[in-house]
Amino acid sequence: MSGTGARRIRVRVEGLVQGVGFRPFVCGLAGAYGVSGFVGNDPGGVFIEAEGEPSVLDAFTAGLTGQAPPLALVERVLVEPTEPVGGSGFRIVASRRGEQPDGALVSPDAGTCAACLRELRDPGDRRHRYPFANCTDCGPRFTIVTGVPYDRCATTMADFEMCAACALEYGDPGDRRFHAQPVCCPACGPALRALGADGLPAAGDPVEAAAGWLEAGRVVAIKGLGGYHLAVLAADGAAVAALRARKRRESRPFAVLAADAAAAGTLVHLEPAAERLLTGTSRPIVLAPRRRDAPVADAVAPGARELGVMLPYTPLHHLLADRLAVPYVLTSGNLTDEPIAYRDEEALRRLAGVADGFLVHDRRIEAPADDSLVRVFRGRELVVRRSRGYAPAPVGVPWRFPRPVLACGAQLKNTFCVARGNQAFLSQHIGDLESYETLRSFAESVEHFCRIFGVRPAVVAHDLHPEYLSTAYARDREDVDLIAVQHHHAHIASCLAEHGHGGPVIGVAFDGLGLGADGTLWGGELLVADLVSFRRAGHLEAVPMPGGAAAVRQPWRMAAAWLDRIHGDAPPGLAVVGRHREQWPAVVRMARAGLNSPLTSSAGRLFDAVAAIAGVRDVIGYEGQAAAELEARVDPGERGAYPARLIEGEPLVIAAGDLVGAAAEDVAAGVDAGRIAARFHRGLAAAVVRAVRAVGEGTGLRTVALSGGVFQNTVLLEAVVSGLERERFQVLVHSRVPPGDGGIALGQAVVAAANDRR
Ligand SMILES: [Zn+2]
Numbered sequence: 001m002s003g004t005g006a007r008r009i010r011v012r013v014e015g016l017v018q019g020v021g022f023r024p025f026v027c028g029l030a031g032a033y034g035v036s037g038f039v040g041n042d043p044g045g046v047f048i049e050a051e052g053e054p055s056v057l058d059a060f061t062a063g064l065t066g067q068a069p070p071l072a073l074v075e076r077v078l079v080e081p082t083e084p085v086g087g088s089g090f091r092i093v094a095s096r097r098g099e100q101p102d103g104a105l106v107s108p109d110a111g112t113c114a115a116c117l118r119e120l121r122d123p124g125d126r127r128h129r130y131p132f133a134n135c136t137d138c139g140p141r142f143t144i145v146t147g148v149p150y151d152r153c154a155t156t157m158a159d160f161e162m163c164a165a166c167a168l169e170y171g172d173p174g175d176r177r178f179h180a181q182p183v184c185c186p187a188c189g190p191a192l193r194a195l196g197a198d199g200l201p202a203a204g205d206p207v208e209a210a211a212g213w214l215e216a217g218r219v220v221a222i223k224g225l226g227g228y229h230l231a232v233l234a235a236d237g238a239a240v241a242a243l244r245a246r247k248r249r250e251s252r253p254f255a256v257l258a259a260d261a262a263a264a265g266t267l268v269h270l271e272p273a274a275e276r277l278l279t280g281t282s283r284p285i286v287l288a289p290r291r292r293d294a295p296v297a298d299a300v301a302p303g304a305r306e307l308g309v310m311l312p313y314t315p316l317h318h319l320l321a322d323r324l325a326v327p328y329v330l331t332s333g334n335l336t337d338e339p340i341a342y343r344d345e346e347a348l349r350r351l352a353g354v355a356d357g358f359l360v361h362d363r364r365i366e367a368p369a370d371d372s373l374v375r376v377f378r379g380r381e382l383v384v385r386r387s388r389g390y391a392p393a394p395v396g397v398p399w400r401f402p403r404p405v406l407a408c409g410a411q412l413k414n415t416f417c418v419a420r421g422n423q424a425f426l427s428q429h430i431g432d433l434e435s436y437e438t439l440r441s442f443a444e445s446v447e448h449f450c451r452i453f454g455v456r457p458a459v460v461a462h463d464l465h466p467e468y469l470s471t472a473y474a475r476d477r478e479d480v481d482l483i484a485v486q487h488h489h490a491h492i493a494s495c496l497a498e499h500g501h502g503g504p505v506i507g508v509a510f511d512g513l514g515l516g517a518d519g520t521l522w523g524g525e526l527l528v529a530d531l532v533s534f535r536r537a538g539h540l541e542a543v544p545m546p547g548g549a550a551a552v553r554q555p556w557r558m559a560a561a562w563l564d565r566i567h568g569d570a571p572p573g574l575a576v577v578g579r580h581r582e583q584w585p586a587v588v589r590m591a592r593a594g595l596n597s598p599l600t601s602s603a604g605r606l607f608d609a610v611a612a613i614a615g616v617r618d619v620i621g622y623e624g625q626a627a628a629e630l631e632a633r634v635d636p637g638e639r640g641a642y643p644a645r646l647i648e649g650e651p652l653v654i655a656a657g658d659l660v661g662a663a664a665e666d667v668a669a670g671v672d673a674g675r676i677a678a679r680f681h682r683g684l685a686a687a688v689v690r691a692v693r694a695v696g697e698g699t700g701l702r703t704v705a706l707s708g709g710v711f712q713n714t715v716l717l718e719a720v721v722s723g724l725e726r727e728r729f730q731v732l733v734h735s736r737v738p739p740g741d742g743g744i745a746l747g748q749a750v751v752a753a754a755n756d757r758r
C-alpha cells in the first residue's frame, strides 16, 4: 500500500507488551489505518516496521499507546525512520531471540474474561465446560512462563500440541485467540482428573466427583494457577475444623470463594472500590466487613470482623462454584509455615493425609504464586500480600538503577526484588524464610526472575540482620557488591518508591521487629529519611522483650514487661496476671535482669501488650494475630483516647507506657475491650501526629511517609492520616506495594541504587 509519499518506520515498544495480545492488536491497528509491515516479539519487547503516509503513521504510532489492550502496560515507544520497501499487508513474524533480554516483561496471570466464561457455559461451544479455556485477554501467564520471549515454546503449554481448530484460531488475526499462547481445547489441551485419597482416579466427571466430596464434608486439594489449594464448604463447621487441624493447627483466617459479586455480597458488605477489586482481572482476596448473616462457619475466620472473599479466576473454579452453588473455602495447599505446593508429585506427597481427594490436571506450574490479599483504604486498594495476578508486573520508578540490583527482602512474608533500568520487579509472596522448603523456593524464584527478566545482579541488597536467611543468601552470592539496608529505612524507601518521591520526608515505620542501627530491635520509628540515608528522629519507648522470640508468640510476656515497668512489685489485679501467675514472676525477673530480653521499641509488640491486657489474646498462632484481633474489636462509636507524653530529646520518645497504663486502669475499672481498643488506637495515633509535628518543626519537612506492617491496620492508618492532614502535612501511604515486610525488598533496591550512584 505504499504510495508515492510513503514513509517507513522502525518502532520499538517496551513495557508489559508480551502475553497480553499486543501483536494481534498491532495487526488490527495496522489494518484500520491501512499500514503495511510486520510486528514481532524479541527479548526487549515488541518490534514493528510500518509503512504508510506520514499522517497515517503518526496516528498508528499514537494508537500503540492510546488504544493498547486491557492487560498491556506500554512504557516506551521508540520510533526511527528507515527506507520504504513497498509491499502490502501486515503480519506477525517469528520472535527474535537474543542473549540479553532487556525490556521484555512477563504479564501477571489474569482471571477468566467474560467472553471465555460465556463459552464455558454454552452447551453449543466446543469449549463448553472446558476447565482450561483462555484467550488473549485472560488466562495463565507468569505461572506458566519458563523463559523469554513470551511464546508458547517458552511456557509449560509447550507440552501440548495445538489441534487444527485451535491452530486456526491462533493464526486468525480476526479471532480473539489470535496468538494467545496458552490457547487449547478439550481435543488438544490439558485434562482434569479427580483422584481419591489412595491416588486412584475417581469414576465420572472430575468436577462432579470433587463437588460430591465437598458436599460430603471432605477436604479436597485443587490444583489451581499458582499452586494447590485446599477446599471445604464454607458453611460446614466440621469440615473447616478438620481442615484447620490437618494443616497443623492453622489459626489464620481462611478465604472464601463465591461464585460472583452477588454471591460475595451475601458474605460481606462490599463498597464500590472493594467490588471493583473483587471483579478485576487480578482477582485478589478482598478483605471486607463480614455480614452478620453470612452463611459461613465461625471457624473460617475466628475473632475477625472481616472476611476474605474472592471470585473464581480460572474456568475450573467457575465450574466448581457453579456446580456447588454455595461458597467454598480456598486456602493454600500447604502445612502451616510451608510454601504453597505446586509440583504434582510433591503436592500429592505433602498433602497426603491432609486432603481426602485431589482435583488435578497435567499443565505444569512453572512458578508458584499464592493468592494476593488486599484491603480498601479510602476507596483505594491497599495490597497486603502481593502475589498472583500482581507479580511480576513492574513497579515503575522515576530513577534509573545504574547497575542491576537484587534485593533479598526480609525474613518474614518474604518477597525479593530484581531491578534494572527504571523498572523494579517485586516477586510473588515467598513466605517466612524459616524452613528449608521456603529457602529453596526463594532461591529458585530468584533464579527464575533473573532468567525471565534477563538480570544478572551486580548489586545485592540485604537486611542488616545477620541471621535472616535472606541476608545469608545475599552474602553467599559471588562477584557482587553487597549493600546492607536498615529494615525501617527500607520500609520508608518502599513507600517513597511507590510514589516516585525522593525525600527527604518524615517516615513513620511501625512494624513487628527489625534490627536497628544501634543493635536493638526497632519497630516504632520516626525517621528523617531520603533514599540514601536516614536519621532516627524519634521512636516508641523501648521495653525488654522477655524471652526474645517467646515474647513474640506469647503477647502476655509483653504485658508483663510493661506492667512491671509501670507498677513495679505491685502489678494490678488483672485477669492476664492471674492467667499466667505461675510464670509471671520468672518472666518479670528475666525482663529486669535483661536476660534473653532484648530491648524493643516495636509498635507490634505494643499492640501485643495491650491485646493481652484487654483480654483479647495472650498467645498467638501467627504473626500479627493479637494486633489484628485488637483492631477487629475497636468500638467505632468510642471517642476517647489515651494520652501519651512526648519525651523531648534526640531522638524524641513517645511514652508508650502511658497508653499501656491507661489501658490497664480501664481493664481494672471494668471498661469493655472494644472501648479500650478504640482508646488505644486513637491515643497512639494522636501521639504519632504530635511527634511528627515536633519533628516537622525541627526540620521544616512537611511530607510524611507511613510504612510497616502495623499500617495494614486501617483503623490506625485512618486516625494517623486524618490527624496529619489536619496539621496540613502531605501524607504518602501504600497502595500497590504492601506496607508490611512483603514490600521491603523494593525499598532495599532503591536504597541500594541511591548509594550505588554516589
Ligand atoms: Zn478470555
Ligand SMILES: [Zn+2]
Pocket (backbone or CB within 6 Å): 162, 163, 164, 165, 166, 167, 184, 185, 186, 187, 188, 189
Ligand atoms: Zn485444540
